[in-house]
Amino acid sequence: MSLHLAPGPEGIRSQLFHIIFESDTPGAKAFDLVLIVAILTSVAVILLGSVETYAQRYGDIFLYMEWTLTTAFSIELLVRLYCLERPTVYLKSFYGVVDLIAILPTWLVLLVPGAHALVIVRLLRVLRIFRILRMMEFVGEGQMLLEALKRSSRQILLFFSSILMVVTLFAALMYTIESDEAGFTSIPISIYWAIVSMTTVGYGDIVPVTPLGKSITVILMLLGYSIIAVPTGVFSAQVIRSIREERYSEEACPGCGLDRHEKGARYCLRCGTWLDEFSDDPREKTKEARQDVDTGE
Amino acid sequence: MSLHLAPGPEGIRSQLFHIIFESDTPGAKAFDLVLIVAILTSVAVILLGSVETYAQRYGDIFLYMEWTLTTAFSIELLVRLYCLERPTVYLKSFYGVVDLIAILPTWLVLLVPGAHALVIVRLLRVLRIFRILRMMEFVGEGQMLLEALKRSSRQILLFFSSILMVVTLFAALMYTIESDEAGFTSIPISIYWAIVSMTTVGYGDIVPVTPLGKSITVILMLLGYSIIAVPTGVFSAQVIRSIREERYSEEACPGCGLDRHEKGARYCLRCGTWLDEFSDDPREKTKEARQDVDTGE
Amino acid sequence: MSLHLAPGPEGIRSQLFHIIFESDTPGAKAFDLVLIVAILTSVAVILLGSVETYAQRYGDIFLYMEWTLTTAFSIELLVRLYCLERPTVYLKSFYGVVDLIAILPTWLVLLVPGAHALVIVRLLRVLRIFRILRMMEFVGEGQMLLEALKRSSRQILLFFSSILMVVTLFAALMYTIESDEAGFTSIPISIYWAIVSMTTVGYGDIVPVTPLGKSITVILMLLGYSIIAVPTGVFSAQVIRSIREERYSEEACPGCGLDRHEKGARYCLRCGTWLDEFSDDPREKTKEARQDVDTGE
Amino acid sequence: MSLHLAPGPEGIRSQLFHIIFESDTPGAKAFDLVLIVAILTSVAVILLGSVETYAQRYGDIFLYMEWTLTTAFSIELLVRLYCLERPTVYLKSFYGVVDLIAILPTWLVLLVPGAHALVIVRLLRVLRIFRILRMMEFVGEGQMLLEALKRSSRQILLFFSSILMVVTLFAALMYTIESDEAGFTSIPISIYWAIVSMTTVGYGDIVPVTPLGKSITVILMLLGYSIIAVPTGVFSAQVIRSIREERYSEEACPGCGLDRHEKGARYCLRCGTWLDEFSDDPREKTKEARQDVDTGE
Incomplete structure (x- = not known):
């Protein structure tokens, strides 16, 4: 929009702002694309770097890419701050914190050797993708879903409170019925088993052995199987309402x-x-x- | 509302009533908060006390907390009854019974030594949380859900009757097809397996071995996978109706x-x-x- | 309604008809109750009789109950036929066939010794419960569900055809990727595995081992997890439509x-x-x- | 319609066109039926041929059927092309490619011996069933579903992006918490585990061992269990809208x-x-x- 208005630093700042923070010009779209590729590459490097065999074979390449990308992200953050009139406000916002988190752990390795273990913190850079999603006009859809979630939040909270109470009681019941050999060694472990069963995950690492335990498990599974209708029904109703309000x-x-x-x-x-x-x-x-x-x- | 109306015992009773049974004054809200923390702590003590290692290390602390909290709950119940005009009516209500159940098992240990095993009964105090939920204006949401459940109850009952018949027939079929080594040692066990499969839990403790058994399992799983649409659809429709009617x-x-x-x-x-x-x-x-x-x- | 109209055999037939085939008089309701208890007892006898330990201990009692109940069911069927003007039409109807199936296998044991294995056929008497359900005014609910099912049947058939094609292709893919040791010994077995995974049952008896196999499994699971929305959505829409038509x-x-x-x-x-x-x-x-x-x- | 109009080759071409490409005359319906049986037989031959024991016993019959059916499909394709005015356009269309894929792999075996391994490509002939479905008036239903999918596609894409981010973060968390012995040997493997858990498949091949890992798993499972409501709700709403608009x-x-x-x-x-x-x-x-x-x- 305001391209080539001024040759001075103000013009450059405004141009950079349009490229980095908006996505309606070809330059801004190209920047978004480069950014998303860089983020995904950086995430892939972290993921593959955690695999033993790859780490041994391509460790050097991974290290090189990690540093290149981190440097690029750092420069990008500095340019971002340079464009803005109130950089400190941005740094305290959600996206500012995510941007900082995306680069800090790698720089920390220089200072603290053990910081290489901060793998989760480094992976938080995956959250930067949200910024791209926001630009790609997914806002409307996301907002509609969030609104429907917000509207059904009280009912879903109530639903989860009830589930946790039911799960606790079933877990205590199974703890007294089933022996330690079956895996029900404590009530917290039984709660873990009850949630594994009720959510229909069913790992099979802990399994009822006695006939009475199996009967109670049957009730718990049928409950979990059918009770999923509650949040689904509530959320469906709210989505329908949101669409209707359009x-x-x-x-x-x-x-x-x-x-x-x-x-x-x-x-x-x-x-x-x-x-x-x-x-x-x-x-x-x-x-x-x-x-x-x-x-x- | 009627705070400081009378300095006599009647005034105290009325003040206590407002604090304990309502939740619109700062005092009442503080009381609710203390109560919910006490209930959750007491539940946590029971849960962690069932873990062998914690019980050995912190057994004394758990016992001390259990007695402190039980004494506090007992006093609270007595004050509750003191506030009310018809305490016996309250004691026979749902919340009265839950309040009694929350404290009785611990006191019973003094009289009957074996009563310490009443862990489930002690855990029923988790139901007291419902009281807090009721006060936090979750009533509307819960009532709406209950109404939708009540409306779809006949259809859901019919659905479960049909499922149990289908499961029984599939279980009998698998019992004749699969051998005892695969785990299908009796029809009740086969019913347990059929429900584990149909609800998509799938522990994997009992699994079909013969090709024919696997083919039948495939049908049962596809049935269970798609039939969940029935209660979900019925309940969604009723929730939508409830919201619309509001x-x-x-x-x-x-x-x-x-x-x-x-x-x-x-x-x-x-x-x-x-x-x-x-x-x-x-x-x-x-x-x-x-x-x-x-x-x- | 027409009680005590005629003392002759016609009056008795009409009275029996009202008791057996309807459920609006106290006598008819009592008959329904006795019948449902008899059916459930008979089913329980078959189920428990298949458990080794119970069969050894209570085998005689089970045999005695089986014969008593079969005799009772046989007499009931004869009376039923006696009441009706066109007994042969009834015998060819769904309920007539179920009634016959409920008693024939036990009588066959007298003639053919090996017929005791007809456990599934004997269990078909569980279908008699449908008759009771029909009388208890569940008809409306069932009919509404059946109507919604019928309306969405074409879409659900299309859905299942597509699922089976997808599953076949994924199974062939995994058969070529994964080795025999992982359990993918043939394409039919792979199809069994693919359905176990897609329906989110997940027994864990066959599991991908190679990284490529796990990647494909991830896609299959996400597909199965989200595609359940299709029959649920279609059926929900039809139930809502059925309710609206009311x-x-x-x-x-x-x-x-x-x-x-x-x-x-x-x-x-x-x-x-x-x-x-x-x-x-x-x-x-x-x-x-x-x-x-x-x-x- | 235009039967027996001309005795020349044009008349034959037009007759063949009606039989092969339409489905409103008895001849065309018979052709559809023969085709669907041939496709299913051919798929069954491939499936059973992959089972070791069947391959050894009936290998010759399978080979004979495979060649017979491939020849028949080849002739059918040639006739199809003969009927059409622009055969090359057809060959480049979806159905043309599927038709070619259905026969090419078998012919390739004559030239390249190792091509017998192209089992997946041969199975792609299962896609030919879509052609039959298209003719059986399933178009309307399919189109309605596709339209509802298209409408909810942005929201479902957003949903999956969010899920993948959540899954990546949970996987990284579990990778640092759980040891290699439990199976969490790398982040990609942890992602596989997280998706197995979140989609409620729950194979049980990798399972959390530490209390902290189990607690996080509980959150992940509850999330996966309830979050399915999102695509279901969105899709239900869109199906309802599609039906209403009709x-x-x-x-x-x-x-x-x-x-x-x-x-x-x-x-x-x-x-x-x-x-x-x-x-x-x-x-x-x-x-x-x-x-x-x-x-x-």
Whole structure:
């Protein structure tokens, strides 16, 4: 938009800002693409570097790529901060923290030798992908899902509280019924087993042995199998509601300010005001007609 | 509300009642918080006390905490009963029984030495959390879910009856096909296996071995995988219905007969007729006022 | 209803018919209860009789109960046939066949010694419970579910055809990638594994070993995990539709015969005929009024 | 339709075209049936041929059937191409490629001996079944599902991106917590385990051992168990929308503005206005007729 307006540093800053923070020009799109490739490469290097055989064979290459990418990310962060008017505000935001986390662990290795174990922290750079997703117009979809989640959050919280209570009671029951040999050595372990069973994961590392234990397991499994209908039903209903609300216009009633009318509604459902700006209220016409008749006599 | 009305015992009882049974004052909220921490601590003590290594190391601390908390719960129950006008009615209610169950097993240990095994009964104090949930305005959400469950209960019962019949027949089939070595030693065990497979838990402790057995298992698994759609669909539909009914009133518009108005709608959204029977249409007033002005001139 | 009308055999037949085939009188309800207890007992005897230890200890009791119940069921069937005007038609119906299957295997043991192995056939008597369910007014719920299933049947068939094709291709892929030691000894076995994985059962009896095999498994599992949304979504939509149709009145339009109007609809949506029998069409009034005005001038 | 129009080669080509590419005449239906049996037989031969014991016993029969069917498919493809005016266009289409893939691998064995291993490519002939499905009027259902999938694709893509990020972070966490003995030897293996757990497959080949690892697994399983509600909810909502849109026209009533009429509705169900713009209201005619009678007298 404001390309080549000024040759000075201000113009460069503004150009860099458009390339780095937006995604509507070819340059900005190319930058996004390079960034996403760099992030994925960097994540792949960390993943493959954790495999023994690859680490031994390609260890040097991995180390070289890790440092190259970290340096690139560091420069990118500095440029990012340079573009902004309030860099400290950005550094304290979610994306700023993620950007810092993406590069700090590698630099720390220079200072602290044991810091190489910070593999999880380094992997947090995968969160940077969210930034790209945000730019690729996934915002609407994500926001709709988040809104539906927020609306059903109380019910899902209630659902999980109930599940945890049920699981605790079943676990205590199985702990008293089943012996230690079967693997039910404590109530926390039994809770782990109960959740493995109820969520239908079913590793099979701990399994009921006694007939009574198997009977109770059957009840727990049927419960877990069918109870999944609860969050699914609640969430489905909320998604449907969100989609339906797209059907409501967002214009406010000029009479009372109510802003939730069905698209195509002609009268405000709270104060009865005529909503359509582009045509006249038929009631007015009727009234006028009646008045004409009245005055005509 | 009625704080500091009377300095006598009646005033204290009423104050205690507000703190213990309600949750709208700062005191009552603090009490709720203390109670929920005490319940969770007490549950954690029971859970960790069942772990061999912790029990040996921290056994004394656990015993001390158990007795402290049980004493506190006992005092709380006594105060609760002291506040109420009809304590026996409360003791027979769901929450009264849960309160008793939460403390009785520990006291029983003093009388009966073997009573320490009543670990499940002691864990029932986890149900006390429901009381807190009730206070935290989760009632609406829970009630909506329960209503949807109640509405779909007949269909879900029918669904489970059918599943149990299918499972019994598949189990009998597998019992005749698979040998004892594979683990199918009796029909009840086969039923356990069939439910493990159908609910997609799949422990893997019993597994088909013969090609015919595997073919039948494939059918059972596909059945279980897709049949979950039935309770989910039924429940989703009922939740959607519950949400919709909350939003729509059931009264029809006297003007045009439209019977789908949002609750709180005052004018029919199709023909603009005034919907509220118990008050007058402000438009009428305006018109009358205008007419008064007209005739006044 | 027609109790004690005639003391002759006709009266007895009619009384027996009401008791056995209906469920609205106390006698009929008591009969249903006895029948369901007998069926469940008989099923329990078969199930427990298949457990080695119980068979050895209580074998005689099981045999005695089996014969008693079979005799009772046989007498019941004879009485049933005696009540009916066309017994052969009943015997060829679904319930008639189930009734026969419920007793024949036990009688066959007298003639053929090896027939004792017909355990599955004997268990088919569990299907008799459907009769009871039918009487307990579960018909509506079942019919609604069946209707929703029937409506979504084509889509679900298409879904399963696609799944089987996907599973076959994944199985062939894994058969070529994974070695025999991992358990992928043939394509049919691989198909069994693919269905175990895709339906999220996951026994763990066959498991990918190579990195490539694990990568493909990951895709298969994510596919199976998310694709369940398809039948669930289709079925949910159909249940919602079925429930909504309850909202439609079943009265036909007197003008054109159309029988699908929203409850509360006042005009036929096909021919515009006034639907409400109990009040007059306001259009008529307006017309009359207009005519009055016309003729008045 | 155009049977026996011309005795020349054109007539034969047109006849063959109707039989092979359509499915509305008895001949065409018979051809479809023969084709589907041939495809299924051919797939069965490949599947059973991969089983060691069957291959040894019936190897010759399988080889004979494979060659017979491949020859038949080859002739069919040639005839197909002969019927068409632009055979090369067909060969480049999806079905043309599938047809070629279905026969090429077997012919390749003649030239390249090792080509017998192309078992997966040969199995791709299972895709030919889609052609039959297309003809059996499954198109509408499939299209509806595809449309719903397309509509929810962005949300499902977003869902999977988020899942993969979550899974990567959990995997890295478990890799640092759990030891190599438990099977968490690298992050990619941990990712495999995390997906096995989150999709509730739960093979049990890799299982957490430490208490901390089990606690994190519990969170991952509960997440996977409940998060399935997201794609299910989104897809359900889209299916419902697709079904609804089939039933409602989008034109509003000129009389009262109601915009939710069933397709084929001729009068507004709320105000009785004639909806069809392209023809006249029969009531008008009746009225006119009546007026003609009135004025005629």
